[in-house]
Amino acid sequence: MKTFIYNVLPSRVIFGNGTLAQIVQEITNLGCSKALILTTPRQSTKGEQLKELLGDMAVDVYTNATMHTPTNVTDDAVGIVQKLGADVVIALGGGSTIGLAKAIALRTDLPQIAIPTTYAGSEATPIIGQTENSLKTTLKTLKVLPEVIIYDVSLTMTLPTRTTITSGLNAIAHAVEALYSKEANPITDTLAGQGISSIAKALPILVNDSQNLDARSEALYGAWVCGTCLSTVGMGLHHKLCHTLGGTFNMPHAETHTVILPHSMAYNAPYAQEAMAKVANSLGVSNAAQGIFDLSKSLGAPSTLKELGMKEEDLEKAADIASKSPYPNPAPLEKEGLLQLLRNAYGGVRPN
Incomplete structure (x- = not known):
């Protein structure tokens, strides 16, 4: 067998059906208590449902996650994070939402919990793509790797x-x-x-x-x-x-x-x-x-x-x-x- 190098990444992965019920415990495990939930406008209703599940642990739902992670949206979201004193971001959605969580983490070092609702796969990577002045660039750094990924099959059942x-x-x-x-x-x-x-x-x-x-x-x-x-x-x-x-x-x-x-x-x-x-x-x-x-x-x-x-x-x-x-x-x-x-x-x- 040829010589090779394999880097094991430090993420916690929870996979199953109905696993979203574990979200409160996962926030607690991270030592956090003020979660900002991120969604796209289309998934705002799911974001509100998650906010209800979290109760006092949710500070708000930010619903402006945008495709290709434009930096001006990140600017706005980071402002909300700082205003509300959030200590963890929760991405509920696909690549656009997870990309925004990564961009926030890159700037603030806040921990992330990713809850994918598509098959994008971005949640499993330390890679971020961001768009500024019509140019998309990528960066690879462990700063953007989510600490926890919750795969709940039930959340994909309504995927078009x-x-x-x-x-x-x-x-x-x-x-x-x-x-x-x-x-x-x-x-x-x-x-x-x-x-x-x-x-x-x-x-x-x-x-x-x-x-x-x-x-x-x-x-x-x-x-x-x-x-x-x-x-x-x-x-x-x-x-x-x-x-x-x-x-x-x-x-x-x-x-x-x-x-x-x-x-x-x-x-x-x-x-x-x-x-x-x-x-x-x-x-x-x-x-x-x-x-x-x-x-x-x-x-x-x-x-x-x-x-x-x-x-x-x-x-x-x-x-x-x-x-x-x-x-x-x-x-x-x-x-x-x-x-x-x-x-x-x-x-x-x-x-x-």
């Missing part, structure tokens, strides 16, 4: 079908890139295979039966496993492209990951054959990129950047941004190649 699909495929992207990362190791390889397989098996069931508890459990477990992969190794081209499209062109996060994934895989495939073979094996197909593309199409997921609102004339600018700053990736990062990748994603061309 489209969000279920795109959020799940976004999670698979974490595992795919982990397999060809420079820091890949036998532990993350095993986890990546499990995560891809779990989500790929669960999504077709959930499209037809959104209330299937076993499939919801399998998908949420897969999301955590894929997020754990993302947390311990570096990401490459796929995430760089998606951050460019999200931060600069305000493209929707999970949907963009869904559309880009098969094309970024095809771009890297000649230089990451072993990794792609592992993905194909987890999917039960012969070609990994085609397998992801076909799975996505069969689920009714978006398949083109065009339908997400991307302008064709902006593709070259996106390729230019993504090729400028160097980052680890199996295949060479050449602007013309990236532009062709984006054109294929724009038109929804099935990978060769």
Whole structure:
């Protein structure tokens, strides 16, 4: 076996159905008593329900968590934290809400409790992406890793079908890139295979039966496993492209990951054959990129950047941004190649 390094991250993970009931004890375990609950506007009702559950331990609900974590929203939220004297932040929601909690923690060192309601996986990582002046940048630091993650399957039962699909495929992207990362190791390889397989098996069931508890459990477990992969190794081209499209062109996060994934895989495939073979094996197909593309199409997921609102004339600018700053990736990062990748994603061309 080859030499490898695996960093175990210091998070407490509680997984099950009905586990939200343990939230008061988890706040107490952290030595805290003044929780600020974070949600998006859409999930404000769930935030109020959690506030009622916490009673005197909740100081308020902040409902302005925003996609791609714009710094001006963080400025506002930190002001609320300081005004109310909060000593812990609780993120109830998906990547936008968890991103805001991380941004607050980065500035204040407050502990976080993450309660994911999607399959984004961000809660399992020490990575934060923030947007300022239409540019999204990422930072990796243990300061933004949540101290506690509460996975409660019951909170995902009302997840809309489209969000279920795109959020799940976004999670698979974490595992795919982990397999060809420079820091890949036998532990993350095993986890990546499990995560891809779990989500790929669960999504077709959930499209037809959104209330299937076993499939919801399998998908949420897969999301955590894929997020754990993302947390311990570096990401490459796929995430760089998606951050460019999200931060600069305000493209929707999970949907963009869904559309880009098969094309970024095809771009890297000649230089990451072993990794792609592992993905194909987890999917039960012969070609990994085609397998992801076909799975996505069969689920009714978006398949083109065009339908997400991307302008064709902006593709070259996106390729230019993504090729400028160097980052680890199996295949060479050449602007013309990236532009062709984006054109294929724009038109929804099935990978060769």
